[in-house]
């Protein structure tokens with residue numbers, strides 16, 4: 001089982017420091033929402049965001065969107081061998097139902113994430129597709145860990161690891177849990193506390209990669225290790 005955690009994801013509602021700004025209020029009124037119900041997005045709020053601490057790491061929900069599109073609905077996911085969680089900036093954890101079919105349109109994804117962050121779950125009633133769970137990152141990792149599990153953090157500066165090496169790190173049976181963390185923010189480094197939660201740190205290229213490329217590489221390497229295609233053809 002592959003447990004993917006998108007770490008320190010740049011996914012949050014517009015913070016109170018910005019809600020009084022005229023541009024934000026205009027944007028909210030166009031969207032027929034309160035400013036506090038808008039998803040912070042560099043492409044919409046870049047000018048206002050310069051006032052925010054750590055602004056270069058924030059307001060990039062597209063990173064989560066593209067990463068989720070890369071991993072959901074894959075053969076691994078359809079085989080029931082993938083779980084996905086989003087760890088967001090304020091420490092909360094969102095559980096993604098692997099059966100969720102994300103909107104193909106980014107604006108609709110933004111609406112979905114706004115509903116999730118305002119209401120705590122999507123849809124508001126019935127079986128949830130995405131919901132905030134009552135755990136912090138450490139508790140989540142503990143809950144996924146077993147005696148023989150493997151935990152990996154994809155990170156620049158980690159142990160240089162080719163795709164063949166990566167396959168070698170994965171167990172070849174799908175019962176052993178593999179926990180993999182990938183940062184879902186655009187710039188800067190992962191926090192030291194986050195790094196400490198993963199036993200192995202792997203660098204997958206000599207240059208920085210986009211989070212969704214890293215997610216894809218890890219997912220396909222894992223799928224090869226546990227022979228997903230063979231199982232499905234059988």
Ligand SMILES: C[S@@+](CC[C@H](N)C(=O)[O-])C[C@H]1O[C@@H](n2cnc3c(N)ncnc32)[C@H](O)[C@@H]1O
Nearest residue numbers: 154155182183186188203204205207208209211
């Ligand atoms: C765009 S990067 C974030 C930028 C940041 N400089 C960093 O060090 O995390 C998004 C994430 O992709 C993963 N990543 C990017 N380049 C990588 C590489 N060369 N090897 C392993 N993981 C990488 C890391 O998990 C990273 O947090």
